[in-house]
Amino acid sequence: MEEADRMAQLEGRAMDGKLRFADLDFFDEALTEELPDGTMLSRMTFYSEGARALSVYFDDFHLPVGCELYIYNREGTYFEGPYTYLENNDHHRFMTNDIWGEYLTLELVMPQGVVGTPRLDVMAVGYLFQYVTDPLNPSSERGGSQPCQVDVNCPEAQDWLCQKDAVTRLRVTDGGASFVCSGVMVNNTAGDCRQLLLSALHCADGVSAADLAFLQVRFQYERSQDAECGQGSFASSRNRTGVIRLADSNDNNGGGFDGSDFILFEVEDDIPDAWNPYFAGWDARNLNSSSGVSIHHPSGDIKKISTYTSTLSSISLGALGGSHWEVEWAPTTTDHGVTEPGSSGSPIFSSEKLIIGTLSAGFSACEPGGLGNGTGPNEPDYYGKLSWHWDNNPNPQSEKLKNFLDPLNVLGSGAEFYFGAYRPCNSAASCEAVTVEENMLSLKTVKVAPNPTASGISFLRVDERIQLQQLEIYDAQGRLLYQTTVNGPVQQLDFSAYTEGTYYITVRTALGASFTQRLIKL
Numbered sequence: 001m002e003e004a005d006r007m008a009q010l011e012g013r014a015m016d017g018k019l020r021f022a023d024l025d026f027f028d029e030a031l032t033e034e035l036p037d038g039t040m041l042s043r044m045t046f047y048s049e050g051a052r053a054l055s056v057y058f059d060d061f062h063l064p065v066g067c068e069l070y071i072y073n074r075e076g077t078y079f080e081g082p083y084t085y086l087e088n089n090d091h092h093r094f095m096t097n098d099i100w101g102e103y104l105t106l107e108l109v110m111p112q113g114v115v116g117t118p119r120l121d122v123m124a125v126g127y128l129f130q131y132v133t134d135p136l137n138p139s140s141e142r143g144g145s146q147p148c149q150v151d152v153n154c155p156e157a158q159d160w161l162c163q164k165d166a167v168t169r170l171r172v173t174d175g176g177a178s179f180v181c182s183g184v185m186v187n188n189t190a191g192d193c194r195q196l197l198l199s200a201l202h203c204a205d206g207v208s209a210a211d212l213a214f215l216q217v218r219f220q221y222e223r224s225q226d227a228e229c230g231q232g233s234f235a236s237s238r239n240r241t242g243v244i245r246l247a248d249s250n251d252n253n254g255g256g257f258d259g260s261d262f263i264l265f266e267v268e269d270d271i272p273d274a275w276n277p278y279f280a281g282w283d284a285r286n287l288n289s290s291s292g293v294s295i296h297h298p299s300g301d302i303k304k305i306s307t308y309t310s311t312l313s314s315i316s317l318g319a320l321g322g323s324h325w326e327v328e329w330a331p332t333t334t335d336h337g338v339t340e341p342g343s344s345g346s347p348i349f350s351s352e353k354l355i356i357g358t359l360s361a362g363f364s365a366c367e368p369g370g371l372g373n374g375t376g377p378n379e380p381d382y383y384g385k386l387s388w389h390w391d392n393n394p395n396p397q398s399e400k401l402k403n404f405l406d407p408l409n410v411l412g413s414g415a416e417f418y419f420g421a422y423r424p425c426n427s428a429a430s431c432e433a434v435t436v437e438e439n440m441l442s443l444k445t446v447k448v449a450p451n452p453t454a455s456g457i458s459f460l461r462v463d464e465r466i467q468l469q470q471l472e473i474y475d476a477q478g479r480l481l482y483q484t485t486v487n488g489p490v491q492q493l494d495f496s497a498y499t500e501g502t503y504y505i506t507v508r509t510a511l512g513a514s515f516t517q518r519l520i521k522l
Helices: 002-011 155-164 386-391 431-440
Strands: 014-025 031-034 040-047 053-062 068-072 079-083 103-110 119-128 167-174 177-186 196-199 216-219 239-241 243-248 263-267 292-296 304-308 313-315 324-327 347-349 355-362 381-385 446-449 457-462 468-475 480-485 490-494 501-509 514-521
Touching: 053 103, 103 119, 155 292, 155 304, 155 347, 155 431, 177 355, 196 355, 292 355, 324 355, 355 386, 381 386, 446 514, 457 501
Parallel strands: none
Antiparallel strands: 014 119, 014 177, 031 040, 040 103, 053 119, 068 079, 068 103, 167 177, 167 216, 177 196, 196 263, 216 239, 243 263, 292 304, 292 347, 313 324, 324 381, 347 355, 355 381, 446 457, 457 490, 468 480, 468 501, 501 514
């Protein structure tokens, strides 16, 4: 803990564990049995006294199609997996999620007839001593984050559901230790779904290419949107192991920053479509923002949201000219979300829902002095500006962020911004475009007349600028009665067969925006 505290103070990195190196062939150590149907079942258990949780590092990992690898705790009450051939990669390295407690069991299931030979060479066991959440008792220690933090399934995040899907938790391995940070997937003007991941340089400064192959990117580590605020399950095995460093700000002078403190990675392995990743939009115009949020993983915990409602200030943290945004967090309906170690690298969004910076440093905390002298709920945090990442910093010209976010060089001066989207290479919807359409959909642009209707015949008229795709009719109990595709700005509605009462007409655009109008049948 002393080493972790020292590194947090000197380097701003949140250490969560140490590696205990080994050189083990899983098949030499595992106990194997053959089941009646010919399936081979192999188990190997690790124990480390005093560990809050354990994970396993493989320096030669390969699973043939049909094999499944699971990890679970001593009691067998919690497991993650299956890990399958989808985790195979060219560098053959892999790291499991962490399992709470001093014991972790690996279990390989290999059905009869599997073609190929699995390889599971264990390089190390990750001994995690802090910033760990017990999935079976998530309220016990909140994963190490402070009690004022606001989960992303709370009301504060309802307008940021797309943006939260872009934020990831990072576990960075560096030599014999591991650290937690946050990152965000970003879009580019090519719209090519290139798996670009933006974070803070101080999270991975000096990390070797070999260790970057073990950097774990954890997607959608958050509570379910279907659960009550601050409650519900949050387990996620949606990890990708291994990134490639593309560029950084080259500004970490050991005692501060000479620039804006960014690093850009490319996630090495394909992110499955089923995970529905969002590639966030960004704004490099150096425009101030009067409101917005940051979404992050404080202390490596499940995803949280912090809100600001006052105008950001432009300041410098070593570099002249204003390299950072200064922000103070506001109390909200649920609590007073702040940041913590582990939030480093997380994005701050403008009121237009575009990234304008990434977290470098700060003094916010739930309580006065909660994270040391000078910290508290009303103390500032500092985000390296996206506009500074863009083409400033003491880094080579080839590593300016604009080269990667605007590879087509289509953005002129004063127009350096771009919207985010789900799978933009597959013509997926832009959340920002949906927001624009939702703002347009109103009683002024969507009209139903006559209303009330005695004859049962009414007409739906829509502003011609809005491209509707679908119309739905619901009764007063919310049951769907009718659904059709909409063509053109005028649609006849026939309620003649319906009983007297209240009905609801919902229209939807191709991008997903919707609007509901009430109609009364006399």
